[in-house]
Amino acid sequence: MEAQMATVVAHNIISPLGFTSEMNYHAIKCGDSSLCFYERAFGTSLSVMASMFDEAIRKQLQIEGFTWFESLVIQSVRKAIADVGMDVSGKDVCFVLSTTKANVESLDTISDEQVLPGRTAEKIARYLGFVNEPLVVCNACISGVSALIAASRLIDAGFYRHVVVCGCDVLGKFIVSGFESLKALSPDECRPFDEERIGLNLGEAAATVVLSADKGKWHICRGAVCNDAYHISTPSPKGIGSGMALAKVLGNEKEELAFINLHGTATLYNDQMEWKALERSHLTDVPANALKGYLGHTMGTAGVMECIISMLSADDGVILGTRGFHSSGVSGVINMSSHNRSSDKNAFIKLISGFGGCNAAIFFTAKAEEDNRALPLPDYTTISKVILSSKEIWINENRLPTVERGKNLIVELYKRSMGDYPRFYKMDGLSRLGLVAAELLFQSVPAFDDYEQTAIVLFNHSSSLCADKKYLASISGEDNFFPSPSAFVYTLPNIVNGEIALRHGMHGETSFYILPERNEKMMGQLVGSTLADENLSYCLTGWLEYMGEDDFIADIRLIKKVN
Numbered sequence: 261m262e263a264q265m266a267t268v269v270a271h272n273i274i275s276p277l278g279f280t281s282e283m284n285y286h287a288i289k290c291g292d293s294s295l296c297f298y299e300r301a302f303g304t305s306l307s308v309m310a311s312m313f314d315e316a317i318r319k320q321l322q323i324e325g326f327t328w329f330e331s332l333v334i335q336s337v338r339k340a341i342a343d344v345g346m347d348v349s350g351k352d353v354c355f356v357l358s359t360t361k362a363n364v365e366s367l368d369t370i371s372d373e374q375v376l377p378g379r380t381a382e383k384i385a386r387y388l389g390f391v392n393e394p395l396v397v398c399n400a401c402i403s404g405v406s407a408l409i410a411a412s413r414l415i416d417a418g419f420y421r422h423v424v425v426c427g428c429d430v431l432g433k434f435i436v437s438g439f440e441s442l443k444a445l446s447p448d449e450c451r452p453f454d455e456e457r458i459g460l461n462l463g464e465a466a467a468t469v470v471l472s473a474d475k476g477k478w479h480i481c482r483g484a485v486c487n488d489a490y491h492i493s494t495p496s497p498k499g500i501g502s503g504m505a506l507a508k509v510l511g512n513e514k515e516e517l518a519f520i521n522l523h524g525t526a527t528l529y530n531d532q533m534e535w536k537a538l539e540r541s542h543l544t545d546v547p548a549n550a551l552k553g554y555l556g557h558t559m560g561t562a563g564v565m566e567c568i569i570s571m572l573s574a575d576d577g578v579i580l581g582t583r584g585f586h587s588s589g590v591s592g593v594i595n596m597s598s599h600n601r602s603s604d605k606n607a608f609i610k611l612i613s614g615f616g617g618c619n620a621a622i623f624f625t626a627k628a629e630e631d632n633r634a635l636p637l638p639d640y641t642t643i644s645k646v647i648l649s650s651k652e653i654w655i656n657e658n659r660l661p662t663v664e665r666g667k668n669l670i671v672e673l674y675k676r677s678m679g680d681y682p683r684f685y686k687m688d689g690l691s692r693l694g695l696v697a698a699e700l701l702f703q704s705v706p707a708f709d710d711y712e713q714t715a716i717v718l719f720n721h722s723s724s725l726c727a728d729k730k731y732l733a734s735i736s737g738e739d740n741f742f743p744s745p746s747a748f749v750y751t752l753p754n755i756v757n758g759e760i761a762l763r764h765g766m767h768g769e770t771s772f773y774i775l776p777e778r779n780e781k782m783m784g785q786l787v788g789s790t791l792a793d794e795n796l797s798y799c800l801t802g803w804l805e806y807m808g809e810d811d812f813i814a815d816i817r818l819i820k821k822v823n
Contacts, residue, residue: 524550
């Protein structure tokens with residue numbers, strides 16, 4: 261394969277602060293915020309402080325025949341590719357969509373097939389002229405950074421010459437009620453890392469980065485995804501996953517860092533965890549900032565958008581202030597200010613975390629590289645496989661005798677293989693399926709204990725549709741508005757990765773991808789480029805589909821790197 265390196269050749273942000281990256285950056289530099297208070301939002305009893313487009317702008321951006329979410333993605337991607345005059349119809353161009361919930365706010369108005377993220381990405385890609393099958397990264401709130409890491413690997417490995425990454429999420433009663441059920445929202449403007457922080461504000465936006473093997477100023481030097489293996493919805497107090505991700509991307513280049521852009525949700529535990537990760541990595545003296553006080557937490561958009569803003573601020577020689585920060589509310593010193601500061605350095609790290617115990621870090625640099633690089637793809641072999649459907653279970657070439665069928669089969673296998681893990685009964689169908697299949701897979705390998713060197717990379721078509729419908733039923737009307745925090749958390753498909761990691765103490769990469777259809781070629785590209793990480797020796801990977809109690813399939817395998 262030809263040696264190449266992913267560089268940023270174009271980008272765009274569309275948010276309530278502006279329709280271009282530059283408009284958004286200059287508004288933030290001036291201290292502007294798009295956070296507003298909305299009473300009885302989305303026809304519910306909820307009142308929320310959030311960043312949302314007003315009705316006039318929505319009408320301006322809406323494209324006939326597309327949902328609001330789809331329209332926002334199209335507008336941002338179209339502006340980004342227009343800036344470089346890119347023809348996206350080539351076989352060497354890929355489209356990657358980063359989102360947590362895509363069209364979920366339209367779940368009660370469009371068909372199940374239309375709401376699936378893979379189908380949504382396919383519809384958008386075809387409209388814009390992409391010919392290759394798109395990829396959806398659905399890794400909770402780290403989705404944007406995960407998408408950039410995956411895209412850079414695909415370019416560095418020579419699979420594509422250009423990858424267009426768009427992060428987008430929009431707000432509605434589904435998402436807002438879910439975060440409210442978790443008691444995570446602040447009624448006032450959020451205050452990242454401040455001693456008086458009480459919660460986050462949500463936001464909607466789209467942000468696009470065009471990565472290319474062609475020459476660009478900024479390039480992705482390193483990226484890492486690590487899991488806490490601590491809790492599904494609470495970050496590790498010790499900052500384990502975030503600290504590991506930071507250590508992987510930092511290298512020996514601490515002195516080159518202008519700043520570290522933190523997730524900074526302004527929730528009590530997230531901000532403390534990020535500070536702990538900085539302390540573990542000896543980075544508390546490096547300037548740090550967080551941008552949620554300007555545009556809120558934009559979920560699948562956040563990682564992409566905040567990387568763009570960070571590139572522009574570094575180009576401008578500015579470390580942006582953290583709006584809402586006044587006095588530190590974490591356990592030790594943090595190099596943060598509410599005011600803009602200056603810097604002449606040309607590198608930064610973006611750090612982010614999300615539900616399912618996932619954490620990601622990415623190192624951007626504008627330092628000139630004399631030589632391109634190739635991502636060394638390893639060879640690997642399957643050492644065991646499991647196929648579990650609603651009717652039968654196969655481990656390698658052996659069919660296991662069973663009594664039950666459908667969801668009862670999963671319970672039967674749980675009792676037979678585990679039986680002492682009561683968390684199982686709290687899980688949604690997708691997580692139960694994945695947890696049991698993974699348990700059987702690991703048990704099929706004699707004396708397997710290399711969990712620390714094992715990644716979890718899973719794929720499907722349906723995302724978490726069954727869990728989405730269950731949660732939607734809990735908020736179906738004013739007289740039936742009882743949002744459940746546990747049901748909401750399981751509307752993220754990557755929670756199954758987190759459940760497996762938590763069960764087995766796995767701190768390696770955990771990633772969930774959604775495809776329009778099962779595509780072994782793309783799955784192989786993503787698994788191979790993940791295993792290029794020298795710290796990984798194994799990968800639990802495969803197809804995990806749960807469409808209902810009598811319609812599911814786990815086709816997973818444990819693969820081992822052989823060079």
